[in-house]
Amino acid sequence: xxxxxxxxxxxxxxxxxxxxxxxxxxxxxxxxxxxxxxxxxxxxxxxxxxxxxxxxxxxxxxxxxxxxxxxxxxxxxxxxxxxxxxxxxxxxxxxxxxxxxxxxxxxxxxxxxxxxxxxxxxxxxxxxxxxxxxxxxxxxxxxxxxxxxxxxxxxxxxxxxxxxxxxxxxxxxxxxxxxxxxxxxxxxxxxxxxxxxxxxxxxxxxxxxxxxxxxxxxxxxxxxxxxxxxxxxxxxxxxxxxxxxxxxxxxxxxxxxxxxxxxxxxxxxxxxxxxxxxxxxxxxxxxxxxxxxxxxxxxxxxxxxxxxxxxxxxxxxxxxxxxxxxxxxx
Numbered sequence: 162x163x164x165x166x167x168x169x170x171x172x173x174x175x176x177x178x179x180x181x182x183x184x185x186x187x188x189x190x191x192x193x194x195x196x197x198x199x200x201x202x203x204x205x206x207x208x209x210x211x212x213x214x215x216x217x218x219x220x221x222x223x224x225x226x227x228x229x230x231x232x233x234x235x236x237x238x239x240x241x242x243x244x245x246x247x248x249x250x251x252x253x254x255x256x257x258x259x260x261x262x263x264x265x266x267x268x269x270x271x272x273x274x275x276x277x278x279x280x281x282x283x284x285x286x287x288x289x290x291x292x293x294x295x296x297x298x299x300x301x302x303x304x305x306x307x308x309x310x311x312x313x314x315x316x317x318x319x320x321x322x323x324x325x326x327x328x329x330x331x332x333x334x335x336x337x338x339x340x341x342x343x344x345x346x347x348x349x350x351x352x353x354x355x356x357x358x359x360x361x362x363x364x365x366x367x368x369x370x371x372x373x374x375x376x377x378x379x380x381x382x383x384x385x386x387x388x389x390x391x392x393x394x395x396x397x398x399x400x401x402x403x404x405x406x407x408x409x410x411x412x413x414x415x416x417x418x419x420x421x422x423x424x425x426x427x428x429x430x431x432x433x434x435x436x437x438x439x440x441x442x443x444x445x446x447x448x449x450x451x452x453x454x455x456x457x458x459x460x461x462x463x464x465x466x467x468x469x470x471x472x473x474x475x476x477x478x479x480x481x482x483x484x485x486x487x488x489x490x491x
Contacts, residue, residue, distance in 0.1 A: 162338065162339075163338070163339035164336045164337065164338050164339075165309065165324055165327075165333060165336070165337040165338075165339070166333050166334075166336060166337075167328060167333045167334065169324065169333070170324055170325055170328040170333060171321045171324070171325060172325065172328075174318060174321035174322045174324070174325040175201065175234070175235065175322055175325040175326065175329070177202070178201075178202070178233075178234035178235055178322075179202045179203075179204060179232055179233045179234055179235075180196055180201050180202065180203050180204070180233060180234070180235045180236075180237065180326070181204050181205075181206050181229040181230050181233035181235070181236045181237065182196075182203060182204070182205050182206065182229075182237050182239060183206045183207070183226055183229065183230070183236060183237060183238050183239060183240055183248065183252075184206075184207065184212075184238070184239040184240035184241075185205055185207050185212040185213075185215060185216050186212070186239070186240070186241075186292070187291050187292030187293060188239045188265050188288070188291075188292040188295070189205070189212075189237075189239040189240075189292070190215070190216075190219070190292060190296070191288075191292035191293065191295040191296040191299075191330070192237060192239060192265075192292075192295070192330050193205055193216070193219075193221055194219060194221075194296060195295065195296065195299045195329060195330040195331055196326075196329045196330060197220075197221060198299070199328075199329040199330075199331075201329055203221060203222070204221070204222045204223070204224055204229045204233065205221050205222065205223045205224070205229065206223075206224055206225065206226035206227075206228070206229030206230060207223065207225075207226065208225065208226070209225075226248060226251065226252055227251065227252050227255050230252045230255055230256055230257075231255050231257070232257065233257065233260060234257070234260055234261065235260065235261040235263060235322060235326065236252075236256065236260060236261065236262055236263065237263040237264075237265070237326070238262065238263065238264050239265055242266060242268045242269060243453050245264075245268075245269045245274070245275060246269060246274045246275055249269075249275045249277075253278070256278070256281065258280050259280055259281070259282075259315065259316060260281055260282070261281065261282040261283075261284060261316075261319065261322050261323075262277055262281050262282065262283045262284070263284050263285070263286060263323065263326060264283075264284075264285050264286075264287075265285070265286060265287050265288065266285075266287060266345070266346065266349060267285055267287075267310065267312075267342035267343070267345045267346035267349075268346055268350075268446070270283060270285075270312050270342050271342045271343055271346040271347075272346075272443060272446040272450075274450070277313060279313070279315065280315050281313060281315055282311070282313060282314060282315050282316050282318075282319035282322060283311070283312040283313035283319070284309070284310065284311050284312070284319050284320070284322065284323035284326075285308065285309065285310040285311075285312070285323070285340075285342055285345060286307050286308070286309055286323055286326055286327045286330070286332065286337075287307055287308040287309075287345055287349070288305045288306070288307045288330065288332055289305060289306050289307060289308070290305040290306075295330060295331070295332075298331060298334075298335070299330065299331035302334075303331070303334055303335065304330075304331035304332050304333065304334030304335040305331070305332060305335055306332060306335035306336045306337065306338065307327050307330075307332035307335070307337050307338070308337070308338050308339075308340045308345050309323050309324060309327060309337045309338065309339055309340065310323075310339070310340050310341050310342050310344075310345055311323065312342045324337060347437070347440050347441055350440045350445065351433075351436065351437050351440055354436055354440075354445075355433045355436050355437075361390075362467075364424075364425075365386050365387050365390065365472070366470060366472060368382075368385075368386035369382050369383065369386050369387070369471075369472045372385065372386070373471070379471060379472075379475045380475055380478075380479060382472075382475075383472060383475045383476050383479060384479075387472065387476060388476075388479070393405060393409075396408055396409075
């Protein structure tokens with residue numbers, strides 16, 4: 162394991178380098194503001210509209226993507242995965258020779274949707290948290306950990322530049338872990354699909370349905386399978402399994418160890434391995450790229466079904482009585 166901190170940073174690596182941040186969403190805004198506060202020369206590249214106006218209000222220099230890139234030494238591509246290829250094709254001819262291309266997720270490089278010129282450095286800095294958290298932690302003198310990788314090292318100093326960028330957004334405070342574009346992309350997709358989003362949300366829905374179908378009040382079911390999940394996740398996040406076991410009841414621990422493996426079992430793991438295989442082979446990427454080309458019809462149908470689930474209606478009413486939950490955390 163290679164874990165880098167503030168002492169490993171070559172602060173000369175990006176000295177006097179203009180940094181273009183393409184995109185001003187969750188990550189883009191956090192990166193731009195943190196870098197500016199760290200003393201870097203930052204320009205935001207977006208089209209005129211809400212993002213343009215927000216960046217202006219935040220006191221940042223704003224240009225169109227092509228104009229922002231024209232004199233930049235480092236270009237951070239922080240627009241959604243699905244729009245990166247089109248944006249790169251739009252700016253590729255104006256990217257200065259010898260510049261650095263930086264990504265926060267390796268999808269388009271790993272799956273060869275973007276094929277950068279050979280004179281460019283291509284690096285990855287992937288904070289392990291949403292943009293809002295990246296910004297808040299920086300302002301509090303802390304930092305969200307990040308992953309670092311180099312796909313193309315034309316200058317022979319790509320790693321130093323990437324680490325200096327990570328330092329600028331505050332991630333060296335939390336630790337920057339060495340990885341590869343392939344490892345970051347494949348593990349990130351797997352985590353989202355099998356555990357963090359797909360696995361967790363479907364576990365919640367099936368638990369809710371089981372209780373409601375058995376005649377229990379939907380509101381009670383919501384509290385038991387969704388609301389209280391945050392309490393457990395917080396314990397796991399703060400101290401792993403050891404802290405969770407320290408603070409839950411002995412009854413909960415016994416149920417955890419004897420019933421948990423009946424729900425998430427060998428069959429579940431077998432399906433997880435199949436999902437991972439689809440990611441590694443590129444099957445998932447091809448399906449997702451194809452879905453976008455077809456206009457997201459299946460995506461929109463599945464999303465509508467998800468948001469129309471009974472647990473959403475029950476939860477919305479219960480959350481109205483807990484206004485403190487509506488604090489912006491994205």
